[in-house]
Amino acid sequence: MPDRSGHGDPALGHAYGHAHAHECAAAVQFEVEPALEGVGDRLDQLADLLQFLFADRDAGPVGLLQVLEACGALLVAMVRTTPLRVRAHHASGVSDPEGFAAMGAVETLVHTHDVAEGFGLAWTPPSALCSRVLARLFPEAPASADPWLTLLWATGRAELPGHPRLTTWRWDSTLRS
Numbered sequence: 001m002p003d004r005s006g007h008g009d010p011a012l013g014h015a016y017g018h019a020h021a022h023e024c025a026a027a028v029q030f031e032v033e034p035a036l037e038g039v040g041d042r043l044d045q046l047a048d049l050l051q052f053l054f055a056d057r058d059a060g061p062v063g064l065l066q067v068l069e070a071c072g073a074l075l076v077a078m079v080r081t082t083p084l085r086v087r088a089h090h091a092s093g094v095s096d097p098e099g100f101a102a103m104g105a106v107e108t109l110v111h112t113h114d115v116a117e118g119f120g121l122a123w124t125p126p127s128a129l130c131s132r133v134l135a136r137l138f139p140e141a142p143a144s145a146d147p148w149l150t151l152l153w154a155t156g157r158a159e160l161p162g163h164p165r166l167t168t169w170r171w172d173s174t175l176r177s
Contacts, residue, residue, distance in 0.1 A: 061115075061116075061119055061121070064115060068108065068112065071108075072104075072108060075101060075104040075105075075108075078097065078100070078101070079097055079098075079100075079101045082097040083097075084096065084097060084098075087175070088100065090103070090173050092170060092171055092172060092173040092174070093172065093173045093174035093175075094173075094174065094175065095173040095174065095175065096175055098136065099136065099137070099173045099174075099175070100173075102132070102133050102136040102137050102171075102173070103137065103171065103173055105129065105133050106133055106137060106151070106155065106171065109125050109129070109130070109133070109151065110151070110152070110155045110157060112125075113152065113157065114157075124148055125148060127146070127147045127148060128147075130147035130148045130150070130151045131147040133151060134147060134150055134151055134154065136176070137171035137172060137173060138150075138151075138154040138171055138172070139172065141153070141154045142160065142162075142163060145160055145161070153165070153166065154166070154169060154171075155169055156168070156169045
């Protein structure tokens with residue numbers, strides 16, 4: 001039975017707070033990394049600056065969603081203001097603003113799923129968004145199945161009929177021609 005107190009579902013493999021903090025920290029990293037390319041060690045210091053990204057547990061899912069919405073707004077601002085020619089390093093390959101936006105979207109989508117599942121809530125994002133993220137970061141993913149289920153499969157969170165369940169996964173953030 002999931003722990004709906006907001007302290008995590010052990011079946012998910014990580015705590016509510018960890019999923020929330022990881023999602024927000026990743027979103028902010030994807031927002032600032034293109035702007036800080038070449039700055040070096042300052043990215044390592046970024047984690048120390050992200051302490052404001054924790055929702056008050058007493059606020060429950062509503063408080064969490066408010067923090068996630070704020071992180072999403074930062075991601076939107078990065079995408080709108082970063083020139084398309086900008087390139088920045090990521091462990092999965094040098095990427096452009098579209099790639100960083102896609103990585104931020106994956107983090108938001110799959111970790112919102114993780115947290116919603118921990119609260120026992122059903123949640124499904126728009127298919128068009130899932131399709132776009134799959135095309136950008138998971139070009140080898142099957143295109144014939146439901147995009148949301150395919151994204152969950154591509155990130156090791158679900159089974160996809162006709163395909164082996166993934167136990168490890170990695171997106172491809174490299175530039176597209």
